[in-house]
Amino acid sequence: MAVLLIGAVADGQLVLDTTARAAAAARQLGEVTLLIMSPNADTAAAAAAEIDEVSNVLVCEHSSFGHDMAEASAAAIVSLAPNYSHVVGPTTSAAKSILPRVAALLDVMLISDVIRIHDQATFDRPVYAGSAIQTIKSRDLVKVLTVRTSAFQAAGRNGVAEIERVHAVEDPGLSEWIEDNIAVVDRPELTSARIVVSGGRGVGSQDSFSAITRLADSLGAAVGASRAAVDAGYAPNDWQIGQTGKIVAPDVYVAIGISGAIQHLAGMKDSKVIIAINKDEEAPIFQIADYGLVADLFEVVPELTERLNGSR
Amino acid sequence: MKVLVAVKRVVDPSVRVRAKQDGSGVDLANVKMSINPFDEVALEQAVRLKEAGVASEVVAVSIGVREAQETLRTALAMGADRAILLEVLEGQRDIEPLSVAKLLAALVGQEQPRLVLVGKQAIDNDMNATGQMLAGLLGWAQATYASKLELAGDSAVTTQEVDGGLRKVKLKLPAVVSVDLRLNEPRYASLMNIMKAKKKPLDVKSAADFGIDVAPRLTVLKTYEPAGRKAGTKLASVDDLIQKLKSGLEVS
């Protein structure tokens, strides 16, 4: 079995943790060829070649790949697909946009958000915001799937894969990138952080959300948010955790002023340790938290931050 | 310009869904059903485009069992001009996104819209696929996770919610746009509009008449509850919390 794995590339760099986790998943299906699509792929390809579990790296360069334009990316993947039994991508916003298009063009059904691989054709995936897990078997000739990266351990980095160049097919020219509004932060990436500190509607305002980010910084943590906090403008959209946001499973997840709606839990309930701070002792978040502190966040969060900073 | 909006009837988001003990599926007996929240946003956007004089007609379409007519009546009450149900048999409740996309593509051939709006995912199977699949089958431009949408002449400009933040893209029309919840706040249908909706045209066609093979490609072997979590300990103080934080980081 031969697997074509779509590497995660952002800003010309390989998103290593995401790609390494997807590589570990893909290796369960067969020999892995990692595809790097980027306008200038050399740096990313070199990093990709070091991932264990990757046998070959394919480099495909095109100007439209820099911004994950789905039409051009899907066309390139489809042109390579005949050599593979599986086309696999991580659950990044790019792959989630591109791979369903690829699947349709190959006349196969997409299998999204795979959390467990039983065999070449049988997979587990969550449905209903993670309220249930389905084990499904595909009868398609080629399987196109996205794998939930938080459910797989990252492959190591001692590999020496061959790098080969392939040509991109012509860009269908249906869409055009205008601009990105992507904040550069020096905090850890949400989906690979060991600690995530999240704030919800209880935080009350954009200004007071800085209490959450300060606590996160004192712990070296990534910052997350509930949908309510994002909708209210306290936090940017890419911090949203949940059914329709990012899925995380850090060692420690701290939920502050978050009630614990099922759609939020869908994005964090596989965290190892969950700590909740909420002033309402009946808040549903306490039903799944390992440790709960019933308190006003405006009192305890600054205190906590101060103590953590002081004890360093 | 005609806008087609695909809407799905799903379990209401407030329902706590549970897997059946015997692994045969989830228990949907007597649960409340609603329009998929993302599709509601798509429909609201189409209606706003019409109110702004950009869209000339809004057509809501659903692929589903007979009861999906209720969902389409909701769409009509929100402002769609007419609705089409591609009805499937009772035994085909779970039509896969690939088949849905094929049926929609066939309908697009008949209706000739310039824009198709869909929700980014259905909250039952959480697949996040139909819009992209439809765009692929039609060879059209696509945008996913749209939180802004503007139409200008022969193109659509969308802002999409991507991993690192926001991305603005221009699409050539015709196009398929899958929408995110932050695009708009859907209206409540007024009683008057609910009454009016009863008189709007709702066309029921048999999905089978399209001659498209909708047999599932994926077989569900088993459905089970994920490992549950239990309520843990309540802490007495910030001191305790710091200690638990530290031990949480050590053991792992």
Ligand SMILES: Cc1cc2nc3c(=O)[nH]c(=O)nc-3n(C[C@H](O)[C@H](O)[C@H](O)COP(=O)(O)OP(=O)(O)OC[C@H]3O[C@@H](n4cnc5c(N)ncnc54)[C@H](O)[C@@H]3O)c2cc1C
């Ligand atoms: C289709 C759909 C998809 C969705 N997707 C997502 C998703 O991806 N992610 C997501 O998070 N949600 C999602 N939601 C929304 C979800 O249902 C909830 O509405 C949301 O998670 C609530 O956010 P919250 O907990 O911050 O706000 P609330 O539910 O309003 O909770 C606020 C909490 O803060 C506490 N609080 C208030 N003041 C204080 C204080 N001073 N100190 C301590 N605690 C305080 C309150 O006791 C309360 O528990 C989705 C909903 C739908 C319908």
